[in-house]
Amino acid sequence: MDRSLVVIQARKGSSRLPNKVLLPLAGSPLLLRVVERVMAARRVQGVVVATTTDAIDDEVEALCAEERIPCFRGHPTDLLDRHYQAAREFGAEHVAKIPSDCPMIDPAAIDRVFEAYEAKLGQVDYVSNLHPNTYPDGHDVEIVPFSVLETAWKEAKRDFEREHTTPFIWEQPERFRLANIAWETGKDYSMSHRWTIDYPEDYAFIQRVYEELGFQNPCFGIDDVLKLIERKPEIQQLNAKYAGVNWYRHHLGELRTIQSSQTKTLS
Numbered sequence: 001m002d003r004s005l006v007v008i009q010a011r012k013g014s015s016r017l018p019n020k021v022l023l024p025l026a027g028s029p030l031l032l033r034v035v036e037r038v039m040a041a042r043r044v045q046g047v048v049v050a051t052t053t054d055a056i057d058d059e060v061e062a063l064c065a066e067e068r069i070p071c072f073r074g075h076p077t078d079l080l081d082r083h084y085q086a087a088r089e090f091g092a093e094h095v096a097k098i099p100s101d102c103p104m105i106d107p108a109a110i111d112r113v114f115e116a117y118e119a120k121l122g123q124v125d126y127v128s129n130l131h132p133n134t135y136p137d138g139h140d141v142e143i144v145p146f147s148v149l150e151t152a153w154k155e156a157k158r159d160f161e162r163e164h165t166t167p168f169i170w171e172q173p174e175r176f177r178l179a180n181i182a183w184e185t186g187k188d189y190s191m192s193h194r195w196t197i198d199y200p201e202d203y204a205f206i207q208r209v210y211e212e213l214g215f216q217n218p219c220f221g222i223d224d225v226l227k228l229i230e231r232k233p234e235i236q237q238l239n240a241k242y243a244g245v246n247w248y249r250h251h252l253g254e255l256r257t258i259q260s261s262q263t264k265t266l267s
Contacts, residue, residue, distance in 0.1 A: 001094055001114070002093070003091060003093040004043075004044075004046065004093070004096065005045070005047070005048060005086075005087055005090050005095055006044055006098055007048055007050050007087060007095060008031075008034055008038065008050065009050045009051075009079055009082060009083065010050070010051050011051055011060065011076070012060060013052070013054065013056055013057075014198075016198055016199055017197065017198060017199060017202070017203065020101070020197055020198075021060065022059065023203055025103060025210040026210040026211065029063060030100075030197070031049065031060070031063065032063070032067060033103045033210075033218065034102060034105070035047060035069055037103070037104075037105050037107055037218075037219055038107070038110060041107040041111050042107075042111050043110070043111045043114035044110065044114070046070070047069065047070065048069075048071065048086050049069055049070070049071045049072070050071075050086040051072070051073055052075070052082070053074065054076050061073060072089055072090070074086060077163065079162065079164065080156055080161065080162045080163075080166075081162065083097060083149065083165050084149055087149060093145065093146050094117070094144070094145060094146065095143065095145075096114070096141065096142060096143040097141075097165055097166060098110070098141055098142075099196075101138075102138045102140055102195075102196055103138075103210075104220075105138060105141075106221045107221075108221060108222075109135060109183075109222070110141050112181050112184070113127055113141040113142075113181050114143065116181050117143045120179060123177065124177045124179045125145065125176040126142065126143075126144050126148065126169045126170055126176055126177070126178050127142070127143050127144075127178075128140075128141060128143070128166075128179075128180060129181040129183070130142065130170075131170050131178065131257065132180065132190070132262065133190040133262070134187065135183045135189065136189045136190070136194070136222065136225075137189075137190055137193060137194045137196050137243070137244075137246070138194070138196035140196075141181075142166055144169060148169060148176065152166070155168065156168035158254070160251050160254065164247065167255070170257065193236070193243065194239055194242055194243040194244070194245075195209075195225070198242070199239065199242055202242065204238045204239065205235060205236070205238040208235050209225055212228055212235075213228060242266075243264070244264035245263070245264050245265075245266060246263050246264075248263040249263040249265050249266075
């Protein structure tokens with residue numbers, strides 16, 4: 001699949017966990033761990049880190065320059081615009097989104113979504129493993145043709161459509177041709193296993209997993225983590241109270257395709 005691009009949106013200014021993209025994981029910044037895992041996927045051709053134009057993110061750009069990772073700087077809060085502008089700048093025809101808060105994403109999960117998209121090239125407008133999600137939280141992969149991303153960029157008006165990049169597309173199944181990839185195990189761990197990072201407790205969990213697995217194999221997979229937490233269940237408890245918590249909870253009244261069972265409100 002020629003001219004495909006993975007856009008990893010990253011910034012230092014997280015309100016709940018500032019500087020999370022540069023926190024250390026087994027001797028390397030979190031952002032580099034994400035890039036490392038994305039590049040380990042067999043189907044990925046190109047990656048760009050899309051950060052903001054805010055001065056605080058000069059450090060993100062400097063890290064990318066040091067590691068020779070392509071970097072684009074764009075709108076601080078309109079992530080749809082930043083994603084679109086990065087894709088246009090790099091001449092992408094197929095554009096994937098993988099968040100920087102997924103430092104444990106399995107390269108095999110990325111390949112499965114890419115393979116499904118390639119198999120239906122020209123027949124789908126959006127492929128992901130999120131609607132509905134069945135993987136452990138933190139394996140987010142979405143891919144669209146550039147033309148569809150451009151349509152969203154031109155037409156999306158609501159704040160959450162601009163902030164979260166793709167809702168304009170997957171919220172309109174009557175308009176766009178959508179496909180979803182389920183976890184091949186047949187299980188659903190999306191609400192029970194939280195492997196993403198948004199809170200200090202998430203970092204404690206992910207840091208511990210990397211300490212246990214990352215020095216020997218930086219691209220450990222889902223099975224490796226499941227075996228680890230089976231041996232040491234106390235690790236999963238580090239951020240268990242946030243399992244199932246995601247951004248959907250703020251927009252249940254607005255989102256047509258998301259049910260209350262797909263999110264959890266903080267108590």
